[in-house]
Amino acid sequence: MSKIYTSFEDEKLIDSVLQKDKGLMCSDKLPKWTVLRLALAQSLKSSAEFYEENQDQPEAGGKEYNLRQVTGKGQENDFTDLFCTLLSVYHRENLFADDNRFRTLLQKHIRRGLRDMRTSWKDSHDFHEYLYQELFTDSDYQKSIIMNLREKIVSAINEIGVSGNIEDQLDGPRITRFLISLSDVNDLDRLRKGLEKLSFLLGLQKQGIFLQSTNQERVAGLDIPRSQDSWYQINGNNLREWVLHTPHNMILPAWPGVDVLGKPFIFDITEAPHILVGGTTGSGKSICLHTLLLSLLLSQSSDQLKICLIDPKHVEFTPYAALPHHMYGKVITSSEEALRILTQLVNEMEERESILASNKVRDIIEGEIKGVIELPRIVVFVEELADIFIQSRAIETPLARLAQKGRAAGIHLILSTQRPDAETFSGLLRSNIPSRIALTVQKSSESKIILDEVGAERLSGKGDMLIKISGSNIIRVHGVKIKQNDIEECISKFRRNE
Numbered sequence: 001m002s003k004i005y006t007s008f009e010d011e012k013l014i015d016s017v018l019q020k021d022k023g024l025m026c027s028d029k030l031p032k033w034t035v036l037r038l039a040l041a042q043s044l045k046s047s048a049e050f051y052e053e054n055q056d057q058p059e060a061g062g063k064e065y066n067l068r069q070v071t072g073k074g075q076e077n078d079f080t081d082l083f084c085t086l087l088s089v090y091h092r093e094n095l096f097a098d099d100n101r102f103r104t105l106l107q108k109h110i111r112r113g114l115r116d117m118r119t120s121w122k123d124s125h126d127f128h129e130y131l132y133q134e135l136f137t138d139s140d141y142q143k144s145i146i147m148n149l150r151e152k153i154v155s156a157i158n159e160i161g162v163s164g165n166i167e168d169q170l171d172g173p174r175i176t177r178f179l180i181s182l183s184d185v186n187d188l189d190r191l192r193k194g195l196e197k198l199s200f201l202l203g204l205q206k207q208g209i210f211l212q213s214t215n216q217e218r219v220a221g222l223d224i225p226r227s228q229d230s231w232y233q234i235n236g237n238n239l240r241e242w243v244l245h246t247p248h249n250m251i252l253p254a255w256p257g258v259d260v261l262g263k264p265f266i267f268d269i270t271e272a273p274h275i276l277v278g279g280t281t282g283s284g285k286s287i288c289l290h291t292l293l294l295s296l297l298l299s300q301s302s303d304q305l306k307i308c309l310i311d312p313k314h315v316e317f318t319p320y321a322a323l324p325h326h327m328y329g330k331v332i333t334s335s336e337e338a339l340r341i342l343t344q345l346v347n348e349m350e351e352r353e354s355i356l357a358s359n360k361v362r363d364i365i366e367g368e369i370k371g372v373i374e375l376p377r378i379v380v381f382v383e384e385l386a387d388i389f390i391q392s393r394a395i396e397t398p399l400a401r402l403a404q405k406g407r408a409a410g411i412h413l414i415l416s417t418q419r420p421d422a423e424t425f426s427g428l429l430r431s432n433i434p435s436r437i438a439l440t441v442q443k444s445s446e447s448k449i450i451l452d453e454v455g456a457e458r459l460s461g462k463g464d465m466l467i468k469i470s471g472s473n474i475i476r477v478h479g480v481k482i483k484q485n486d487i488e489e490c491i492s493k494f495r496r497n498e
């Protein structure tokens, strides 16, 4: 009989989605295949490339579903023809003529959708909101929404005592920048002071309006967040495209996303040279780390780049386990191992320092220019610093040493935390980690801890971030939404090249 197979991990996800108090939050238990249908919708919406990997057999801990349950064949709500039509269109094949091919593709889409859900949704996050974002954003309501917004803005700025006209508007992926010409120079101050009131008048809740200076006389820019159904998402395809155009002078290029007007933003991690990524739970820290990591993996060979992935959550970095880039062969998940490998890294740094000294060069870059040193760069990613510190405070010592002196030796740290407080981001680390990425935080005091400035409390969540790279101005970036497929595609390239 025709079957659809799931894995153990898929089944865990399905159970989470069907919980009463989380996921779909249905009072009556829905059949499990409801989630398979949602997974099909999720996969059909995905813009990632479709891989025809073989998952066509039972798996330990997984489950078998009858095809009839999933399609509803012969029942009151029979979706067989609908599913067959959708898949025929998606694959440009006539699947009505080949039952077996239809079942195989249905199976693959369902597994792909389940995998996407498993990696992008956590049961601490609102499932309805997650699905809404996945399935219904990017639709083309933008124009009508913006027309309404223009009228509202004019009346709102009048209410705060500013008499300005909207000169023009520039649409970005999530915000629209309204260019307001001000006749009275004091209106600029009124606007700045009135931003919170403007947000309130426009019903933006916690999301804030950002005031931007422009290069036009007497014109100020108001960056106003649009509702989520008008966002367009920046995805893995965008990242892959940008990487192809990386400027040659970049050593460790990172492409976290686009600026508010949609222009890709790039920085060189060697110039950072260490970064703290902070934000509340669900703000997009993990996806931001994946984006930074994929930016590097897509542009660096395993001879040029070594990575240390420290992941006390045991989930985020697991997919990278098979990469050839690991400095110590694997993803580190325990605090004991983390302490050991960070101490080893301090030794590596000191060995590199002696090599630099014996070659009479200041740092690895000068050594490369002079052609006397050829060493891979090492980038250390720590997922949830606060958790690691709870398990072992001793880890702070090697981290601080690496932060103090790692740059010259080509060692860089990228640390993330959802608890941006003075205890986690202490004085010594703080003063030696000059670059910061703040995703949405709860309070302005947290924004100050990460960025030394307020503002991150007014971001719109989901990968919206303020980035301060050592010595540069803060820039607002909307992050790339990396999905499991993007990670797998990147890793499979290394497998193919091995």
Ligand SMILES: Nc1ncnc2c1ncn2[C@@H]1O[C@H](COP(=O)(O)OP(=O)(O)OP(=O)(O)O)[C@@H](O)[C@H]1O
Pocket (backbone or CB within 6 Å): 119, 120, 121, 122, 124, 125, 130, 133, 233, 234, 279, 280, 281, 282, 283, 284, 285, 286, 287, 288, 418, 462, 463, 464, 478, 479, 480, 481, 482
């Ligand atoms: N760049 C982005 N574009 C659109 N949505 C995003 C983006 N980044 C994150 N999201 C959404 O936000 C959700 C949470 O992201 P993520 O898991 O990275 O947050 P987090 O800060 O690591 O959360 P936690 O601290 O709970 O692990 C994602 O599942 C996704 O739906």
